Amino acid sequence: MPVQERHDAPLAPLTTFRLGGPATRLITAVTDAEVIDAVREADESGTPLLIIGGGSNLVISDKGFDGTALRIATTGFDLQGTRLELAAGENWSDAVARTVEAGLAGIECMAGIPGSAGATPIQNVGAYGQDVSATITEVVAYDRRSGETVVIPNADCAFSYRHSRFKEDPTRYVVLRVRFELEDAGGLSAPLKYPETARALGVEAGDRVPAARARETVLKLRAGKGMVLDPEDHDTWSAGSFFTNPVLTAAEHAAFLTRVAERLGPDVAPPAFPAGDGMVKTSAAWLIDRAGFTKGYGAGRARISTKHTLALTNRGEASTEDLLALAREVRDGVHAAFGVTLVNEPVTVGVSL
Numbered sequence: 638m639p640v641q642e643r644h645d646a647p648l649a650p651l652t653t654f655r656l657g658g659p660a661t662r663l664i665t666a667v668t669d670a671e672v673i674d675a676v677r678e679a680d681e682s683g684t685p686l687l688i689i690g691g692g693s694n695l696v697i698s699d700k701g702f703d704g705t706a707l708r709i710a711t712t713g714f715d716l717q718g719t720r721l722e723l724a725a726g727e728n729w730s731d732a733v734a735r736t737v738e739a740g741l742a743g744i745e746c747m748a749g750i751p752g753s754a755g756a757t758p759i760q761n762v763g764a765y766g767q768d769v770s771a772t773i774t775e776v777v778a779y780d781r782r783s784g785e786t787v788v789i790p791n792a793d794c795a796f797s798y799r800h801s802r803f804k805e806d807p808t809r810y811v812v813l814r815v816r817f818e819l820e821d822a823g824g825l826s827a828p829l830k831y832p833e834t835a836r837a838l839g840v841e842a843g844d845r846v847p848a849a850r851a852r853e854t855v856l857k858l859r860a861g862k863g864m865v866l867d868p869e870d871h872d873t874w875s876a877g878s879f880f881t882n883p884v885l886t887a888a889e890h891a892a893f894l895t896r897v898a899e900r901l902g903p904d905v906a907p908p909a910f911p912a913g914d915g916m917v918k919t920s921a922a923w924l925i926d927r928a929g930f931t932k933g934y935g936a937g938r939a940r941i942s943t944k945h946t947l948a949l950t951n952r953g954e955a956s957t958e959d960l961l962a963l964a965r966e967v968r969d970g971v972h973a974a975f976g977v978t979l980v981n982e983p984v985t986v987g988v989s990l
């Protein structure tokens with residue numbers, strides 16, 4: 638039997654937005670066996686199931702969730718040499734800190750990302766030049782289709798930018814454990830890929846620095862953008878970036894540049910990063926800002942963060958509908974200005990943009 642079960646349980650306190658109505662039933666599972674039992678029970682009875690980790694990437698309807706919400710609170714941090722296995726319920730940022738303390742490299746620049754270890758493969762979490770697809774070796778998951786626990790090697794996870802097979806097929810797998818291979822670089826970080834981090838550390842991109850310094854620097858940079866959770870700071874009542882960076886085909890990119898030139902003049906060059914196969918990634922934050930939605934935008938209860946253009950925030954009294962109204966306004970405004978359609982990064986439950 639699951640250790641903790643509640644009925645008509647508010648979900649808002651389990652999310653970083655503090656938004657969403659109640660779940661018919663809320664189960665908190667602290668072992669893999671409890672997770673599997675709860676999932677099996679829901680599946681056998683045909684009850685809709687919502688998996689919740691840290692709730693930092695969830696937008697839940699004001700009406701709540703008519704089904705079983707399963708909060709994964711399993712624990713387990715097992716480090717053997719450079720091999721790390723984390724239980725799905727482990728706090729991700731704390732786990733990063735422990736690997737840095739152990740002198741290992743590979744995930745130090747993902748310090749401060751809220752949420753659970755088990756959610757990291759879902760959208761291939763990443764920041765400051767690292768993402769988990771580079772260090773995950775295997776994901777141990779309960780396969781709801783076969784009713785078995787399976788070990789999925791990295792190559793079968795279909796990782797791409799903020800995406801994976803788990804996000805593609807969200808009702809199939811429940812992640813139980815995530816395995817990583819880290820690097821022992823004598824206490825140094827992995828080569829720094831992100832120019833902003835390198836600049837802040839006074840080194841060149843590609844250099845290594847003590848992993849602890851890399852972690853601290855990233856945490857400082859993140860805090861300055863409201864990207865480290867702080868219950869007192871409404872700028873962090875968010876899901877981090879609300880929109881993913883658009884990846885455009887060569888033709889879409891050319892059309893985009895024409896719109897930019899018409900609107901902002903021929904000398905304005907929007908950010909552009911090669912994204913493979915001739916695709917170009919541009920910056921959602923740039924698009925939002927240049928479409929006129931600057932930091933702090935909004936007069937209502939949901940507003941753009943005062944510290945980061947890409948974070949939509951609950952100023953304390955917002956509803957999910959307030960948040961979605963703002964998100965739609967931003968998405969439609971960017972489309973009208975530049976012809977590019979922004980896509981939301983957080984997972985929506987019972988609502989859509």
Ligand SMILES: Cc1cc2nc3c(=O)[nH]c(=O)nc-3n(C[C@H](O)[C@H](O)[C@H](O)COP(=O)(O)OP(=O)(O)OC[C@H]3O[C@@H](n4cnc5c(N)ncnc54)[C@H](O)[C@@H]3O)c2cc1C
Nearest residue numbers: 688690691692693694752753755756762763764812876877
């Ligand atoms: C302030 C802030 C900053 C952020 N910065 C970043 C960032 O820099 N980079 C980044 O990539 N993300 C960032 N995020 C988004 C978020 O932290 C990540 O997506 C994180 O991995 C979500 O973890 P979670 O446990 O909170 O997932 P939840 O929000 O609980 O769930 C997210 C999705 O994953 C599913 N899920 C959760 N656990 C499991 C599991 N064990 N098995 C199967 N499905 C599961 C849920 O059903 C849901 O669909 C940020 C969020 C906030 C609030």
